Amino acid sequence: MLCMHPGKTSLAFIDGSRLITESLVRAGADTFIGYPITPANLLYLYATKRYPTMLAAPDEITTLQWMSGFAIAGHVPVTATSFPGYALMLESINMAAMFELPMVIVLVQRLGPATGTATCGAQGDLSLVHGTLSGGYTLPTFSPSNLNDCWDISAKALHTAIRLRTPVVLLTSKEMVMTLQAFDWSHLAEIETLKVKTFSGSDTYIPYKVDESLVPDFMPVSQNNHAVRLTASTHDTKGFLQNSTPEAIENTKRLEAKVTKHLQEYLLFDLDEQAGAQHLVVSYGISAQASREAVRQLRARGEKVSLLVAKTLLPVSRDYVDIANRYERVVVVEENLTGQLRQLLFGAAGRNGLSGVNAIARMISPSEIVDEVMRKF
Amino acid sequence: MNNVKFLTGGQLPFCKGCGHVAVAQNTEKALQKLDFNPLDVVLVTDIGCHGIVDKNFLTHNVHGLHGRSSALAAGISAGLSNPNKKVIVFTGDGGATIGMQHLVGGAHLGFDMTVVVHNNMLYGMTGGQPSEFTPCGFKTPTLPEGSTKSGYDICELMLAAGAAYVERVVGIGDFSDSLARAFSTKGFSLVEVMEICTSYGVKSNPGMKLPKLVEEAGWKVKVFTEAKQRLFQTPQNSNPTSLLSEKLEVEPKYSGAISKPVSIMLSGSAGEGVQLAAEFLARAAMLSGLYATKKGSYPVTVGVGYSAAEVIISHEPILYTGSPVPDILAITSADGLGYARAAAGRMKGGTLYIDQSLDIPQTGAETVVIPFREKVGAQNSSLYSVFYMVGSQHFFPMEALRDIFMANKISQRVSVDIFMQL
Numbered sequence: 142m143l144c145m146h147p148g149k150t151s152l153a154f155i156d157g158s159r160l161i162t163e164s165l166v167r168a169g170a171d172t173f174i175g176y177p178i179t180p181a182n183l184l185y186l187y188a189t190k191r192y193p194t195m196l197a198a199p200d201e202i203t204t205l206q207w208m209s210g211f212a213i214a215g216h217v218p219v220t221a222t223s224f225p226g227y228a229l230m231l232e233s234i235n236m237a238a239m240f241e242l243p244m245v246i247v248l249v250q251r252l253g254p255a256t257g258t259a260t261c262g263a264q265g266d267l268s269l270v271h272g273t274l275s276g277g278y279t280l281p282t283f284s285p286s287n288l289n290d291c292w293d294i295s296a297k298a299l300h301t302a303i304r305l306r307t308p309v310v311l312l313t314s315k316e317m318v319m320t321l322q323a324f325d326w327s328h329l330a331e332i333e334t335l336k337v338k339t340f341s342g343s344d345t346y347i348p349y350k351v352d353e354s355l356v357p358d359f360m361p362v363s364q365n366n367h368a369v370r371l372t373a374s375t376h377d378t379k380g381f382l383q384n385s386t387p388e389a390i391e392n393t394k395r396l397e398a399k400v401t402k403h404l405q406e407y408l409l410f411d412l413d414e415q416a417g418a419q420h421l422v423v424s425y426g427i428s429a430q431a432s433r434e435a436v437r438q439l440r441a442r443g444e445k446v447s448l449l450v451a452k453t454l455l456p457v458s459r460d461y462v463d464i465a466n467r468y469e470r471v472v473v474v475e476e477n478l479t480g481q482l483r484q485l486l487f488g489a490a491g492r493n494g495l496s497g498v499n500a501i502a503r504m505i506s507p508s509e510i511v512d513e514v515m516r517k518f
Numbered sequence: 519m520n521n522v523k524f525l526t527g528g529q530l531p532f533c534k535g536c537g538h539v540a541v542a543q544n545t546e547k548a549l550q551k552l553d554f555n556p557l558d559v560v561l562v563t564d565i566g567c568h569g570i571v572d573k574n575f576l577t578h579n580v581h582g583l584h585g586r587s588s589a590l591a592a593g594i595s596a597g598l599s600n601p602n603k604k605v606i607v608f609t610g611d612g613g614a615t616i617g618m619q620h621l622v623g624g625a626h627l628g629f630d631m632t633v634v635v636h637n638n639m640l641y642g643m644t645g646g647q648p649s650e651f652t653p654c655g656f657k658t659p660t661l662p663e664g665s666t667k668s669g670y671d672i673c674e675l676m677l678a679a680g681a682a683y684v685e686r687v688v689g690i691g692d693f694s695d696s697l698a699r700a701f702s703t704k705g706f707s708l709v710e711v712m713e714i715c716t717s718y719g720v721k722s723n724p725g726m727k728l729p730k731l732v733e734e735a736g737w738k739v740k741v742f743t744e745a746k747q748r749l750f751q752t753p754q755n756s757n758p759t760s761l762l763s764e765k766l767e768v769e770p771k772y773s774g775a776i777s778k779p780v781s782i783m784l785s786g787s788a789g790e791g792v793q794l795a796a797e798f799l800a801r802a803a804m805l806s807g808l809y810a811t812k813k814g815s816y817p818v819t820v821g822v823g824y825s826a827a828e829v830i831i832s833h834e835p836i837l838y839t840g841s842p843v844p845d846i847l848a849i850t851s852a853d854g855l856g857y858a859r860a861a862a863g864r865m866k867g868g869t870l871y872i873d874q875s876l877d878i879p880q881t882g883a884e885t886v887v888i889p890f891r892e893k894v895g896a897q898n899s900s901l902y903s904v905f906y907m908v909g910s911q912h913f914f915p916m917e918a919l920r921d922i923f924m925a926n927k928i929s930q931r932v933s934v935d936i937f938m939q940l
Contacts, residue, residue: 152804153766154797163761172597179818191758196596199623203589206582206620210593213580236583259818287837320813320839321797323804326762362578363598365557370572372581374565381573382581434837504840 158183184221205233212242215361262315282455286429355399435510537713548697566610585617611651625679628748646718653735683707770807781841785854796827806914
């Protein structure tokens with residue numbers, strides 16, 4: 142049973158962690174491996190109740206290594222962490238990307254740098270996630286903007302990990318996963334359970350050979366029919382370590398190509414455009430709700446304003462820039478110091494009419510956004 | 519014993535005389551003795567000269583990060599849960615140094631796998647730097663005066679950590695029986711193979727003989743432990759149930775009496791029920807047909823310092839869950855006052871409920887002083903503040919709050935009557 146009372150408003154008092162966990166499991170995740178860290182605590186707690194297998198790892202490097210091992214054995218693992226844990230995972234995430242293993246890392250942002258303030262939310266890790274893979278390769282990255290997204294976007298993140306055989310980041314923050322909210326869940330969509338596509342040919346299995354999808358078929362090491370060869374170092378299609386042969390370099394470049402080739406299949410955003418508006422508010426994650434409220438208030442005052450809420454953050458979609466370029470004024474709202482999404486979209490040079498609403502150590506309020514939209518530029 | 523090939527037969531990718539050759543050949547022989555087939559075996563290697571041998575093995579091969587092979591293999595072993603598969607790790611003394619946590623953890627938990635440590639007492643791939651396994655007096659190109667400290671005794675460490683089988687061998691000649699004993703052990707086994715690097719170890723320590731070096735270092739060549747019973751069992755939640763249940767729903771029973779959103783901050787001390795009180799307030803609002811959110815704020819310490827919560831109640835769905843300037847503020851302790859003083863200062867109206875033991879902060883709110891702590895005790899003071907504000911602000915009927923309270927187990931030890939008397 143999914144909907145308790147289909148077609149009828151029914152309010153549950155619920156946090157985002159619960160929806161994220163349930164969604165990931167329904168989408169096909171079967172293993173959670175975690176190391177405790179605030180503010181990802183609820184995701185860990187719910188994992189103990191919901192995943193078929195839940196393991197407590199002794200540190201975050203081990204977490205990613207165990208996850209990779211489980212994925213090699215044919216499972217689809219999930220973890221949840223915050224910046225300090227993600228930092229430890231970094232090299233192993235690179236390894237998992239080179240192995241082409243499906244997994245989801247829920248990154249619950251908190252105030253940094255370093256250990257910062259564990260119990261204070263933030264949106265300070267987008268740049269880090271963007272630069273996770275050495276060489277400029279991309280981890281598909283999603284960010285839920287409300288509780289409904291915690292359901293829909295989490296499933297999309299897991300499905301993307303499975304379909305593209307890649308680690309995927311679900312970038313969220315403390316208040317999204319811990320704040321309890323009255324939530325009408327009568328309309329939650331059913332979630333399809335996906336499995337990793339395995340090799341079914343009778344010829345020799347070549348681990349990194351691809352068709353036009355650019356995604357290689359998977360074989361777990363649990364079977365005895367085909368030799369599996371996975372290599373974190375630069376390798377050819379057979380998985381043999383190579384220095385930098387043309388075949389091996391093409392195989393590495395394919396890691397980026399497969400992620401960008403399928404972007405339209407997992408590009409999700411809300412675009413609420415108002416005819417005649419010259420102002421666009423852009424936001425994501427926890428700041429999206431303040432942005433929605435600000436736009437509501439502005440329109441109630443008779444102001445014309447549009448809103449773009451990005452849910453697929455990486456790869457950076459050209460669509461976002463094209464939408465923004467239809468507007469004279471663009472205000473990017475995010476809870477960090479320097480405007481990380483703003484820089485990803487528009488670079489260091491920015492553009493005319495571009496500004497940001499930024500804050501650290503507190504949530505951005507709708508009134509700040511209203512003020513910035515109304516400010517004479 | 520079978521004679522199935524585990525190695526491709528090509529030349530192994532090592533320097534002439536390197537002990538890694540003997541490890542590869544003895545591994546093949548041990549697996550043949552145990553009648554394994556290549557695809558029964560998952561060989562996990564990592565970074566170091568030893569690791570590049572994986573291209574010569576006909577097994578499943580996973581080539582990971584420096585020193586992490588033991589953790590990666592543990593994940594594979596736990597993920598497989600297949601007693602017919604043999605998971606083998608090849609690592610070096612450098613990998614064992616950087617990945618010591620994984621070895622200790624693997625032995626402690628009893629993952630079903632065998633680690634073969636190729637200990638040539640230095641980092642060979644990067645130019646011959648000393649590792650934590652370099653013995654006292656041993657010279658390397660970057661330490662020509664010789665090491666002044668002793669190296670790890672990995673076998674003793676694994677013994678203490680609880681490995682099922684541990685043995686040290688000198689990597690010369692036939693040691694396949696030792697490897698076979700380790701491979702056939704259920705649980706975590708480790709064999710340390712002593713070697714000397716022909717490129718850096720021999721040149722830096724001319725005339726040094728491996729067996730004598732091992733003896734002088736105090737490293738015993740022996741079986742340290744065998745046939746221990748410690749085998750990791752991958753936990754299986756046989757009946758995971760949905761996290762979504764009707765118990766999370768709050769069916770309206772009363773009617774709220776607000777026409778615009780109200781933001782309420784409770785600020786008190788950890789351990790004095792602030793978060794519970796805030797949750798009761800939000801649930802009672804929902805029981806009255808209202809929308810509600812509840813956001814907690816607290817330091818990283820548990821049970822010490824302030825504890826605060828922001829509750830918003832509204833007749834319409836709530837988008838923004840923050841409340842920088844509360845309409846109602848209840849402060850029930852000195853910790854709470856310390857945290858909420860700034861919020862009180864931002865209030866230009868509304869109501870501040872504050873315990874009578876506290877000084878009155880600067881605020882534009884109407885201030886109401888109540889002996890919360892004196893009347894119901896510190897532990898219940900925050901709950902009392904919620905009952906008090908609902909009783910005086912009339913957001914919704916008191917019965918809603920009472921119902922929520924009575925449905926919670928706290929009602930079995932605290933009488934609701936003490937809160938209902940305003």
